[in-house]
Amino acid sequence: MFGSFTTVSFLVSAALLTGCAGGPEDETAGWSQNKLYVEAKDAMEGGDFDRCVKYFEKLEARYPFGPYAQQSQINVAYCHWKGNDLAQAATAVDRFIQLHPGHAMVDYAYYLKGLITFNDNLGFLGKITGQDLSERDPKAARDAFEAFKILTTRFPDSKYTPDALDRMRYIVNSLADSDVNTARFYYRRGAFLAAINRAQIAITDYDRAPAIEEALYILYKSYDAIGMKDLSNDALRVLKLNYPNSKIVETGIRSTAEDKTPSWWQIWRK
Template sequence: MILKNKISIAILAAAMIGLGGCASSEDEEAKAVANQGVQALYANARESMAVGNYAQAAQTLSAIDSKYPFGAHSHQVQLDLIFSYYKVGKPDQALATIDRFVRLNPNHADVDYAYFMRGVTNMELDNNLFQEMLGVDRSDRDPSKSREAFEDFRRLIQKYPNSKYATDASERMLHIKNRLASYEIAVARYYMRRQAYVAAANRGRYVIENFPDTTQVQPALEIMVSSYNQLNLTELKQNTMRTLRLNYPDSEFLD
């Protein structure tokens, strides 16, 4: 029994020494990284980005940003950090870094990129993973982040019409318009179910007036026709029917 206890104690002591050695090794490695110059740290971060390890890149870039906030690489570090945060699904950190960059560097040559990434990040916040995975229509969810993204892209195009990101931003704005129009249609259909026909017709008209270049114009007209019919507003119904017939002759509401 005594022999067994001595063996157990020896094994435990060896294990503790080993753990201590590992901890010491890790501490030394951390210190070595911390003692690297900004050039070496930034090279490591860029290498991590190149192989798609954005989590490691974000960690290293954040360390550089904290330790060398006004260094020669500070602007590019922040821009890379924005992208790395976006790639690893940390939109709040990305937005905070974007806002700080724009506030401190309003005239920087790459500030248009910051505006663009703000729009892209807000679009990502509006996305619903489960909707994409399961094909569930959730167009009725709050579109506030899409509205923010739309404003980000609008500001980019207004301030920097010749930016290399302007074309992409315009295409994304069209996508967002469809998203916002879909939300209005979802709300209008809710009002229809509640027999709130005036509210439903107003939502339909809002889509026609504000999103005429989207795919939601036809359902908007159909909701208006149905609402006016329920409200016995014959003239408004007939006018809307003419517009519907002219643009969507295959609509079932024309039967």
């Protein structure tokens, strides 16, 4: 009886060992941290972002106190972003910022965080169709703006700040367009109070954006439609004062429409 039990145990152990031996090999086993870093960097520069993530994660796990550990964390975020895994990219960059708030690359981390959210707001189909931020849910645009704002405020001399400022201007203009698009929608359907409310929000929040010309026009037309002539005249007066060359009252099309900020992917191809 004892002998039979020993035989069964031996066979089970052998089967387990055989199964382990037949599993996938770790190609990085035995690599030094220098080799692992070089291979990970090569994968990143070569556009193999799945392999890039795998190698940098292994590097950080095996050598958490090594010279490449913190660099690996931010590179993981970058590779997730370039591989279009935006949720993982956002998690990785937030982790880096939380763990290393004083790191020399934290300015880049905020820049990357803004880029990740900036892309998330548009998405692949938006790039193909030319859809811009003003036609989408503005939450991601606001999140991207906040990340860029932290970068430009805390690190005004960062090499990433000029591009972040450009993107912030684009986001502001797009958010203003979004509110004016909504105001226009309400106006065309006869919801004049809703149109007034949304146009006023655009004017208050984005007073220098090109879309404000149309927001004032919508105020002028909406107040006129509900018989509030004094407020309608006030809106028209402010419109003419700020946009003396505007033809929108005659044409219904704002003069700044031709200068509307192009889709971000037409400007930045990072």
